[in-house]
Amino acid sequence: SAVISQKPSRDICQRGTSLTIQCQVDSQVTMMFWYRQQPGQSLTLIATANQGSEATYESGFVIDKFPISRPNLTFSTLTVSNMSPEDSSIYLCSVWEDLTEAFFGQGTRLTVV
């Protein structure tokens, strides 16, 4: 099973600033995803991070707000831009193996003040 390292594990940020979250996988994976879990809500898919091309965003999420990089098959970043208190959530990186099992990083708990 893939081992995923995600950092930072938590941060408190001022509104209007940006935070970049890093996700490192110990093996090459084709499919990598970014999720958000707002308080009391389910895990919501933000986007699929595609290696070598632009990320594919889900409805309600846009590249200007959540730019994603995927420079290779083991690494990705998600930036939360121009943050507001509504962006306070847990952000999770996930990878899929053979489309039947997904693994998650430990998450980044973001608080915007």
Add this chain to the structure above:
Amino acid sequence: DQQVKQNSPSLSVQEGRISILNCDYTNSMFDYFLWYKKYPAEGPTFLISISSIKDKNEDGRFTVFLNKSAKHLSLHIVPSQPGDSAVYFCAASNGDKLTFGKGITLSVRP
């Protein structure tokens, strides 16, 4: 539009008894279902899964049942242990992505 629903936010059971966690879905294109367990300050960890061509999958104390006609699945944990206390997420796959329910908080009382 919530395609995966876990309608009960919490469940409390006595140690040694059975825990039954329910999940309903609306999208008939889902063909694979998974259960995840999440402790505070950790990412979700995979628990058990089931393909839409099956109606039951068992792994130790954990069994998942799928009723396709009712678009319903359930996770049975027996016997329940205090270490099972966590948030459990139901997820469904259509081959492209996973859609999660809101989760249910299970508390197992010693």
